[in-house]
Amino acid sequence: MTDTRTLEARALDAQRRAYAPYSKFRVGAALQVSGQVFEGANVENASYGLAVCAERTAVFAAVLAGAHRLEAVAVCTEASPPSSPCGACRQVLLEFAPDPAAVTVTAINPKGERRTWTLAELIPDGFSGRELP
Ligand SMILES: [Zn+2]
Numbered sequence: 001m002t003d004t005r006t007l008e009a010r011a012l013d014a015q016r017r018a019y020a021p022y023s024k025f026r027v028g029a030a031l032q033v034s035g036q037v038f039e040g041a042n043v044e045n046a047s048y049g050l051a052v053c054a055e056r057t058a059v060f061a062a063v064l065a066g067a068h069r070l071e072a073v074a075v076c077t078e079a080s081p082p083s084s085p086c087g088a089c090r091q092v093l094l095e096f097a098p099d100p101a102a103v104t105v106t107a108i109n110p111k112g113e114r115r116t117w118t119l120a121e122l123i124p125d126g127f128s129g130r131e132l133p
Contacts, residue, residue, distance in 0.1 A: 002032045002072070008108050011074040014039040014054065015110075022048060027083075028076040029054035033096065034067035055089035059096065070096040073105040073119070082107035082115050090123040100126070 007030045015028025018041035029040040040058025044051040055075060062068070070093060077083040084107050085093065097103045103119035 002035075002037055004072070004074070004104070004106060007032060007037065007072055007074040008076070008106060008114075010037055010039055011076040011108065012110060014041045014058075015076040017041045018054065019043045022046070023051075026078065027054035029058040030074045031055075031058045031062060031070060032072040033059075033062040034069045035071070036062070036065070036067050038062040038065065038067065053086060053089050055085050056092050059092055062096070068096055069098060070103055070119075072103060075105070075107050076109065077107070078109055080109055080111065080113055082109045082113050084115065084117070084122060087123075090119070091126060093119055094123050094126045094128065 010030035011028045015026050018026035020026045020042055022044050027042040031038050038058045038061045040054045042054045075085055097119050100120035101118050105117050105119055105122055107115045
């Protein structure tokens with residue numbers, strides 16, 4: 001199990017690699033998935049709607065590596081207080097969380113501010129796909 005501070009340090013490092021020339025809102029994420037850490041950063045595009053958030057690039061990296069069990073999330077932005085994941089990312093994170101109440105989501109910034117929730121708190125009664133035929 002990766003400790004929270006290590007996950008936060010990886011999110012901070014990933015933030016430095018964000019590609020955010022348009023919004024200037026750099027975001028880094030680090031996820032513990034199936035016992036491994038995966039990093040992500042937001043990647044923007046001149047066609048603004050094509051931007052992808054840090055949390056989702058990290059999820060995609062995990063899936064590509066064959067890791068599917070989300071255990072913990074750290075997200076780093078410059079915002080004060082630290083920003084929580086957007087709605088789209090909450091839904092994508094939920095897809096890989098067998099127990100959303102057991103997934104800690106920590107938002108940090110480089111100043112050392114910190115906010116923490118569980119994924120269940122961030123997306124209560126979310127769409128799990130169990131309703132699908
Ligand atoms: Zn997002």
